Amino acid sequence: xxxxLYMNDCYTKEFEAEVIKVDGKFVVLDKTAFYPKGGGQPxxxxxxxxxxxxxxxxxxxxxxxxxxxxVDKEGLKVGDKVKGVLDWDRRYLLMRNHTAAHILCExxxxxxxxxxxxxxxxxxKSRIDFSLENFDRDALAGYAEKANEVIQKDLPVxxxxxxxxxxxxxxxxxxxxxxxxxxxxxxxxxEIEGFxxxxxxxxxxxxxxxxxxxxxxxxxxxxxxxxxxxxKLS
Ligand SMILES: [Zn+2]
Numbered sequence: 001x002x003x004x005l006y007m008n009d010c011y012t013k014e015f016e017a018e019v020i021k022v023d024g025k026f027v028v029l030d031k032t033a034f035y036p037k038g039g040g041q042p043x044x045x046x047x048x049x050x051x052x053x054x055x056x057x058x059x060x061x062x063x064x065x066x067x068x069x070x071v072d073k074e075g076l077k078v079g080d081k082v083k084g085v086l087d088w089d090r091r092y093l094l095m096r097n098h099t100a101a102h103i104l105c106e107x108x109x110x111x112x113x114x115x116x117x118x119x120x121x122x123x124x125k126s127r128i129d130f131s132l133e134n135f136d137r138d139a140l141a142g143y144a145e146k147a148n149e150v151i152q153k154d155l156p157v158x159x160x161x162x163x164x165x166x167x168x169x170x171x172x173x174x175x176x177x178x179x180x181x182x183x184x185x186x187x188x189x190x191e192i193e194g195f196x197x198x199x200x201x202x203x204x205x206x207x208x209x210x211x212x213x214x215x216x217x218x219x220x221x222x223x224x225x226x227x228x229x230x231x232k233l234s
Pocket of ligand 1: 098099102198202204
């Protein structure tokens with residue numbers, strides 16, 4: 001089982017850990033700050049350092065309660081002590097894009113009642129799918145403007161856990177989240193103070209101003225009841 005350091009602190013850039021499983025280039029650590037691809041957020045990359053030897057982390061994925069790190073070469077062994085270092089520029093951009101997604105989703109949800117049916121974050125542009133029959137294209141510029149107003153307010157973004165039953169009393173708590181396994185008793189909550197509260201396992205910045213400026217690139221129809229928005233940050 002891997003302890004997920006990013007769940008409590010999204011700003012952990014480096015950490016010490018021990019190798020607990022190895023299968024060729026796939027390495028499991030007792031703890032990690034590498035975010036494993038999931039929930040629309042891409043994998044973190046970076047490196048694992050043993051002594052003066054470096055193993056590039058090219059991919060991280062969840063396998064049960066483990067995080068498996070795919071490295072560029074074999075050689076790590078069970079019991080090895082390693083230092084993990086994230087490719088921080090990439091991760092930080094993803095944190096900004098992820099937090100931007102919350103803000104844009106809530107702006108559009110408030111305006112239209114639409115739910116989020118999918119999302120894919122990336123470093124150059126991200127997309128969100130909404131369950132909407134029609135897009136009011138004239139309204140798009142307004143959504144971006146509203147989102148940027150929220151960003152400029154520099155609202156704190158808080159992360160904490162809450163019992164499942166209590167969390168589900170919050171309106172639209174799972175608006176953005178993927179389906180949660182029923183076994184989960186405690187939910188991780190991401191709250192943009194006074195604006196939005198979500199159950200969510202991803203990484204986020206700690207205040208909205210860190211997002212920067214949100215720009216809507218374009219919008220597409222993706223079948224009945226599915227509208228897709230692309231945005232980027234500057
Ligand atoms: Zn999130």
